[in-house]
Amino acid sequence: MFNLVIGQYVPSDSYVHRLDPRSKLIGVFLFVVIVFLADNWLTNGLMVLFCFTGILLSRMRFSFIYKGLRSVFIIVFITFLLNLFLASGGDTLFQWGWLRVTSGGLMQSIFISIRILVIIVVTTLLTLTTSPIEITDGMESLLNPLKKVRLPVHEFALMMSISLRFIPTLLEETEKIIKAQAARGSDFTTGSLKSRIKALVPLLVPLFVGAFKRAEDLAMAMEARGYHGDAGRTKLHQLNWSWRDTMLLTAILLLTVLLILTRN
Amino acid sequence: MDITFEHVTHIYGQKTPFEKLALDDVSLHIPSGSFTSVIGHTGSGKSTLVQHINGLLKPSKGKITAGDVVIRANEKKQSLKKLREKVGFVFQYPEHQLFEESIIKDVCFGPMNFGVSDSEATKRAEESLNLVGIPASYWHRSPFDLSGGQMRRVAIAGVLAARPQAIILDEPTAGLDPKGRQEMLDLFAELHKRLSMTVIMVTHNMSDAAIYSDQVIVMNDGKPLMIGPPEHVFLQTEQLRRVGLESPETMLFLDKVMAKARKKERIPAFTIDQTADVVIQILNGVKNHV
Numbered sequence A: 001m002f003n004l005v006i007g008q009y010v011p012s013d014s015y016v017h018r019l020d021p022r023s024k025l026i027g028v029f030l031f032v033v034i035v036f037l038a039d040n041w042l043t044n045g046l047m048v049l050f051c052f053t054g055i056l057l058s059r060m061r062f063s064f065i066y067k068g069l070r071s072v073f074i075i076v077f078i079t080f081l082l083n084l085f086l087a088s089g090g091d092t093l094f095q096w097g098w099l100r101v102t103s104g105g106l107m108q109s110i111f112i113s114i115r116i117l118v119i120i121v122v123t124t125l126l127t128l129t130t131s132p133i134e135i136t137d138g139m140e141s142l143l144n145p146l147k148k149v150r151l152p153v154h155e156f157a158l159m160m161s162i163s164l165r166f167i168p169t170l171l172e173e174t175e176k177i178i179k180a181q182a183a184r185g186s187d188f189t190t191g192s193l194k195s196r197i198k199a200l201v202p203l204l205v206p207l208f209v210g211a212f213k214r215a216e217d218l219a220m221a222m223e224a225r226g227y228h229g230d231a232g233r234t235k236l237h238q239l240n241w242s243w244r245d246t247m248l249l250t251a252i253l254l255l256t257v258l259l260i261l262t263r264n
Numbered sequence B: 001m002d003i004t005f006e007h008v009t010h011i012y013g014q015k016t017p018f019e020k021l022a023l024d025d026v027s028l029h030i031p032s033g034s035f036t037s038v039i040g041h042t043g044s045g046k047s048t049l050v051q052h053i054n055g056l057l058k059p060s061k062g063k064i065t066a067g068d069v070v071i072r073a074n075e076k077k078q079s080l081k082k083l084r085e086k087v088g089f090v091f092q093y094p095e096h097q098l099f100e101e102s103i104i105k106d107v108c109f110g111p112m113n114f115g116v117s118d119s120e121a122t123k124r125a126e127e128s129l130n131l132v133g134i135p136a137s138y139w140h141r142s143p144f145d146l147s148g149g150q151m152r153r154v155a156i157a158g159v160l161a162a163r164p165q166a167i168i169l170d171e172p173t174a175g176l177d178p179k180g181r182q183e184m185l186d187l188f189a190e191l192h193k194r195l196s197m198t199v200i201m202v203t204h205n206m207s208d209a210a211i212y213s214d215q216v217i218v219m220n221d222g223k224p225l226m227i228g229p230p231e232h233v234f235l236q237t238e239q240l241r242r243v244g245l246e247s248p249e250t251m252l253f254l255d256k257v258m259a260k261a262r263k264k265e266r267i268p269a270f271t272i273d274q275t276a277d278v279v280i281q282i283l284n285g286v287k288n289h290v
């Protein structure tokens, strides 16, 4: 029932999986920034090419990624239409009442759609190939300098990894409670809005009760095993930066230079 | 209520990398009024199997008939609700599904969903609470103030209050102490005998499966490996071992006694009394030989 592809991790042993999470995070960040440099067919083509290379290297099936993207197509489509009718410039392709489509508008809406799609594909690729734990470890390490100004980076990362860790558990729990109440005849999917909202009570109360209990248990278990915050704590998974990571960032740098040279 | 599976296949997460074949072309029959146990190794598909019986899961292929309701791959919601009224389902740790402010309200939740009037629902709730042994002085308290075992009874009363013809129990005794376990099992045995309910119980305890059931279904890797009366199933020690299961302890004990007495035959005995009788027979037999 919860088959969203975005945000899901698919373990495997591809080139992209083995990259250091830090290089992937920096890479995705840079990529999302430089996407905005692309303003003609060539530069947009380069972005798409980069995405395809990423997918190929991650050995993820295209059909799987396509399936996950289906739900965002509607958003992309609406943006496309809005831009198509609102943006202007170039020759008029056709006119129908006050609706006017121009060649410039058409190009711009295609570019914007490509931009949204490549951003989504790249971030999806990040979460598909990097476990939540790796992502938080990477973030903590990248944000480390901020500890100097007393920002609770470690606590923040811990909170994040705990939340991420419990998302599947909560989903499982939700599914179980939905099933248990459905077996008692409650129905979350039909009826008026009011009755549907009322039907949420038997789901939310047990979910919260369970979550609080779990949080208490976890806190107790952590304390019992001597958790005392950041100071003096070592890491189970050491991050290590390899030549591959340097390659990724070099590739993105090259891409940036190419974009700057070839854009209008 | 007769329950029949015909070539039922269930695939979780179809067409994703997480695809998992959990039931593989299962055909079986559960006669009306029987007590059926489902045993099998972890992940063998027991829960998946029983969740099909009241339409919580729909088959990917094949068809299930429960009483006069038929469930196929693209079944409509309405027929599922009708089915859920007739088949109760007690999940593992059912106490996690309590949510109302008072016990009696929580137990009324099921019957009210199935369109029973307020007064009738209350009547049924009181009946079910009596059946599971929750004293009337508790009925207007919050269910969250009860002990784990009592919460479970309330949750079970909540399922019984809909007056199902069949009840499915998925590891109903997990996490209870020995006394609580025994009481829970006695309750189910009584429901089976007195109300002639069809009972389907998933369990990891071989002795429970052996003592209480008329029919045992052994699941392995999404397929039923054996289906038959416990006296038959639990004699197949070798086959059971191969799929990671043991015979009930009484049988293991008797095997040792038999080995000491240098006898080969195996007599099924599951309760302490039966076992004692068999031991006496063996001892007498040995004496007669000497």
Ligand SMILES: Nc1ncnc2c1ncn2[C@@H]1O[C@H](COP(=O)(O)OP(=O)(O)OP(=O)(O)O)[C@@H](O)[C@H]1O
Binding pocket: B012, B013, B020, B021, B022, B040, B041, B042, B043, B044, B045, B046, B047, B048, B049
């Ligand atoms: N919601 C789900 N999504 C994907 N796979 C699932 C889901 N539920 C169960 N499975 C898989 O289906 C298989 C059968 O699971 P099932 O829960 O039926 O096993 P079980 O026999 O009840 O095990 P246990 O004794 O541990 O309760 C398992 O391999 C499990 O990983």
Ligand SMILES: [Mg+2]
Binding pocket: B046, B047, B048, B170
């Ligand atoms: Mg199970």
